[in-house]
Amino acid sequence: MSEAAALPPGEHPARGADPHLAHHFSSLERQVDASRLGMWLFLCTEVLLFAGLFTGYAVYRYSFPIAFAASARTSEIWAGTLNTVVLITSSLTVALAIHFVRTGRQRAAVVCLLITLAFALTFLGIKAIEYTAHFHEHQLPGRYYRFEGVRLPGASMYWALYFLMTGLHGLHVLIGMSVLGVIAWRTSRGYYTPHYYVGIELAGLYWHLVDLIWIFLFPLLYLI
Amino acid sequence: MAENGEHHSALPYFLVWVALLILTVTTYVTGRMHLGTWALPLAMIIAVTKSLLVILFFMHLWEQKGANRIVIATSFVFVALIISLTVADVATRFPLSTPAGAPFGTDIPAELEETAPEYQPPAGKIGEPPRGVPQPK
Numbered sequence: 001m002s003e004a005a006a007l008p009p010g011e012h013p014a015r016g017a018d019p020h021l022a023h024h025f026s027s028l029e030r031q032v033d034a035s036r037l038g039m040w041l042f043l044c045t046e047v048l049l050f051a052g053l054f055t056g057y058a059v060y061r062y063s064f065p066i067a068f069a070a071s072a073r074t075s076e077i078w079a080g081t082l083n084t085v086v087l088i089t090s091s092l093t094v095a096l097a098i099h100f101v102r103t104g105r106q107r108a109a110v111v112c113l114l115i116t117l118a119f120a121l122t123f124l125g126i127k128a129i130e131y132t133a134h135f136h137e138h139q140l141p142g143r144y145y146r147f148e149g150v151r152l153p154g155a156s157m158y159w160a161l162y163f164l165m166t167g168l169h170g171l172h173v174l175i176g177m178s179v180l181g182v183i184a185w186r187t188s189r190g191y192y193t194p195h196y197y198v199g200i201e202l203a204g205l206y207w208h209l210v211d212l213i214w215i216f217l218f219p220l221l222y223l224i
Numbered sequence: 225m226a227e228n229g230e231h232h233s234a235l236p237y238f239l240v241w242v243a244l245l246i247l248t249v250t251t252y253v254t255g256r257m258h259l260g261t262w263a264l265p266l267a268m269i270i271a272v273t274k275s276l277l278v279i280l281f282f283m284h285l286w287e288q289k290g291a292n293r294i295v296i297a298t299s300f301v302f303v304a305l306i307i308s309l310t311v312a313d314v315a316t317r318f319p320l321s322t323p324a325g326a327p328f329g330t331d332i333p334a335e336l337e338e339t340a341p342e343y344q345p346p347a348g349k350i351g352e353p354p355r356g357v358p359q360p361k
Contacts, residue, residue, distance in 0.1 A: 089241065090246045095282045208282050218248075223252065
């Protein structure tokens with residue numbers, strides 16, 4: 001057990017055995033299990049939040065199948081594909097960061113987390129290029145839709161859903177970046193050890209969820 | 225957890241990553257082939273396979289306790305319920321009460337691609353209400 005690790009707030013000094021153990025848990029194992037269960041419950045609420053948007057997509061795709069297929073073909077497919085590769089690779093680097101903390105290589109873990117942040121920035125950069133192109137082409141929701149390429153009723157609904165879904169996903173990328181930044185800083189300070197790394201694990205879970213949602217957004221919005 | 229810390233190998237993560245990349249290429253290639261009715265089911269099968277890989281191995285659900293598995297499985301049941309029941313509602317309505325269009329289909333009919341429909345987007349600048357369209361008072 002690393003004695004140099006910073007004491008978390010609320011720690012009871014008299015227990016002494018483990019600086020990470022909060023006073024209301026009988027053992028570190030129970031504390032970690034509770035944290036994991038809480039994170040999975042939170043991820044469920046996130047899945048259901050996006051499920052509402054996916055339902056909207058399903059309904060309007062059912063109503064306007066041709067407009068949706070035609071609009072998807074005018075989206076920036078190269079950017080969507082590249083962003084899929086970027087997010088999948090960033091998921092790998094997060095998983096590797098957890099692996100390195102587990103095996104006691106904190107420095108490698110910090111490097112992996114920083115690479116993940118770089119991938120996240122790349123994702124947002126590509127997304128910004130895409131948004132700029134769509135604004136330029138007037139591929140916009142509602143009455144702002146002026147795109148000459150697809151003149152079908154329902155095409156503006158595709159772009160409304162496109163901006164809602166990718167926008168909410170982009171917000172999650174930003175939140176994930178902040179969480180990973182804090183975790184990288186704490187890892188570099190030696191807060192996590194091979195015996196206690198649940199914080200970095202939960203941050204990783206959040207980042208994988210961001211990847212997971214994109215895995216469904218990519219074919220629905222860009223390909224079919 | 226700590227008990228499997230020392231003998232943990234990073235190789236499975238790279239294998240999962242390669243599998244995800246292969247599936248991404250597959251979904252890209254099949255998505256551009258205009259498979260018609262089969263495009264949506266195929267893309268969803270690939271996406272579900274990819275998400276299972278991420279959940280089981282990157283998110284370590286494979287080695288988690290039962291409670292966490294039940295939690296995520298329950299959320300997927302509710303996702304399936306909300307999407308299938310809502311689409312079933314829309315699909316079984318009186319045809320004239322739904323927006324123009326047919327049930328799921330992904331290929332643009334040839335006649336639509338050749339000649340643009342009569343609908344013309346109203347001219348005007350972004351931010352201004354289009355001319356000739358009645359505005360709500």
